[in-house]
Amino acid sequence: MSVPTLDKSVNIVKNRDQVVTTLASLIEQVSNDRIQKHSVFNIGVSGGSLVAFLKEGLPKIQTDFGKWRIFFCDERVVPEDSPDSTYGQYKQLISALNLKENQFVTIKQGVSAQEAAEDYVRKVAQQFPQDAIPKFDMLLLGMGPDGHTCSLFPGHKLLEERSKWVAAITDSPKPPPSRVTLTFPVINNALYCVFALCGKEKADMVKRILVDGEDLPATRVKPNGGTLVWIMDEEAGKYLK
Template sequence: MTVIVVESKDDVISKLCEIIETTAIESIQNKGLFLIGFSGGSLATFLSKGLPKIKTKDFSQWRIFFCDERLVPVDDADSTYGLYKRSLIDSGAVALKEEQFIQIKQGVSAEDAATDYASQISKFFPGSSLPTFDMLLLGMGPDGHTCSLFPGHPLLNETKRWVAPITDSPKPPPSRVTLTFPVINNARVCVFATAGKEKADMLKRILVDQEKLPAARVQPSTGKLLWIVDREAGIHLNKH
């Protein structure tokens, strides 16, 4: 694990997008595609600000997946895909097309959506027992959750499914699908990017106290784990 502490939120965005660009170039050189997973929340704001500034203008080999998604219509404020559609596609901020986003099926049960999404993912990893994403961009909630994997929830112990349904999310909306820990921890690079003093106590609990919270269970088996935090979020880290 590498923790990178930078001065400000803008520096978090710059460093995050620099690492994304480097990983994208390497992945495309190696296999012709860059397979990346996005999360929602503040990460969407970071990417809408940062991606238009990266030097790479050819995004055509990117394929974007979702680390989790809420089962709501695309035009709903809670839709993660909808958020990126408005901020990246519709705005023309970057040259990404709708078909480059591997979307989670809406209008079906969480169970069916999870099964369908696993099937869509499998097309990019033929014959693999587990997908190996090039990069997963992860969020950390105020309770220490990541993706839609919440503290104390049975899904924390899921070992067989790539994508799991959840219908009792403690955070609304209740119906979602999420990548599971076996998939997350098989990625080549996992990145948390976070900023602000309101994140400081949770960061301490995860990175210093090593509490068994969901975000702390992101431990790639052979890949890299990066935390990019600003000075305010990382205030407790410098003392250890």
């Protein structure tokens, strides 16, 4: 698979297929670079349409999936066999990519959101240098119709969280209400933060974030010393031309 030249933060491609291909190629490029330098690729994933993008695109790339550690940018506090479980959705990739279940860093089952968040931050901390904010190689982020990303919603107090790396939320405006989520100190410490999206229904929110600069959660994704990449089709990016 050819590697795209993403020399700008916003990349508008023709259609959904090209969104999938461009995203997969960027992941291949960064994965191989990080594995060569550090023998591991730490990637955080989100749910929604991203699952389908990765299911289609990742089997076509050339990289050592055995060196991947896969985290969740946020997760719903539900059983793993629930249709709301993001990890449950990603289990489809295990056989397709020859992954092992222990490569996924998952939330603890059968506990409250607060307990799950406390447990998850310990699991994350074990994979990174001690006493330093985790620096993910790549975070694949989603953008909701209200401009939320991870489980950080407009107007919510978690937008201002500065000390916790992983936080619990029990009043999510989008069901299910109980979740755990990465916070902005971790998100904005990543090497790459990537939004991939398509469809005309995304166009208005893309404009509000990238043209109007409205203060929405997705607008606050600004990696410190890292790279922010948006990949979208022409329908989603129609106001950017």
